[in-house]
Amino acid sequence: MSSKALFLDRDGVVNVEIGYLHRIEDVTFVPGIFSLCRTAMRLGYRLVIVTNQAGIARGFYDEAAFETLMAWMQARLREEGVELEAVYYCPFHPEHGIGEYRREHEDRKPGTGMLRRAINELGVSLADSVMVGDRCSDMAAANSAGLKQAFLVSGTEKSRCGGHYIEVNGLEEVERWLLKQDVSV
Numbered sequence: 173m174s175s176k177a178l179f180l181d182r183d184g185v186v187n188v189e190i191g192y193l194h195r196i197e198d199v200t201f202v203p204g205i206f207s208l209c210r211t212a213m214r215l216g217y218r219l220v221i222v223t224n225q226a227g228i229a230r231g232f233y234d235e236a237a238f239e240t241l242m243a244w245m246q247a248r249l250r251e252e253g254v255e256l257e258a259v260y261y262c263p264f265h266p267e268h269g270i271g272e273y274r275r276e277h278e279d280r281k282p283g284t285g286m287l288r289r290a291i292n293e294l295g296v297s298l299a300d301s302v303m304v305g306d307r308c309s310d311m312a313a314a315n316s317a318g319l320k321q322a323f324l325v326s327g328t329e330k331s332r333c334g335g336h337y338i339e340v341n342g343l344e345e346v347e348r349w350l351l352k353q354d355v356s357v
């Protein structure tokens with residue numbers, strides 16, 4: 173049976189964007205993220221984080237540090253009644269990567285590699301799935317992968333992105349949209 177996913181960019185959607193976040197003490201959750209995730213779960217969405225981690229490519233922190241932070245974040249979310257199905261990340265960067273991390277990769281958004289992994293690994297139907305991001309690369313990945321809807325949290329990008337998406341000022345707008353979809357089905 174296929175299912176739908178709510179794909180969440182991490183920095184700027186789950187946690188406040190501070191630039192290359194890698195320390196637990198620097199995490200501030202974005203207002204509304206717990207409620208959005210709980211509602212999405214109730215509506216049958218699987219929660220999947222899809223995050224570019226150029227900070228690993230650049231050598232600012234390593235994959236172990238990323239995984240430690242994410243284990244903490246996953247536990248913290250669980251305390252709020254939120255269960256992540258998967259955390260996909262891309263540690264590569266085509267220009268700024270060091271050593272083996274300097275390369276193009278289909279996982280790096282706007283590439284669709286991380287979204288497509290959810291088909292095989294989680295049985296997700298992309299056409300029924302939704303993305304929330306704060307960058308044009310998130311919107312481009314969602315559009316290329318044929319997601320049902322993409323949401324851009326305003327504030328990070330200085331100008332409009334290409335493609336199709338809904339710009340929102342807060343996560344509660346995404347939550348309301350999900351609830352409205354559910355009624356209209």
Ligand SMILES: [Mg+2]
Binds near residue numbers: 307
């Ligand atoms: Mg982001």
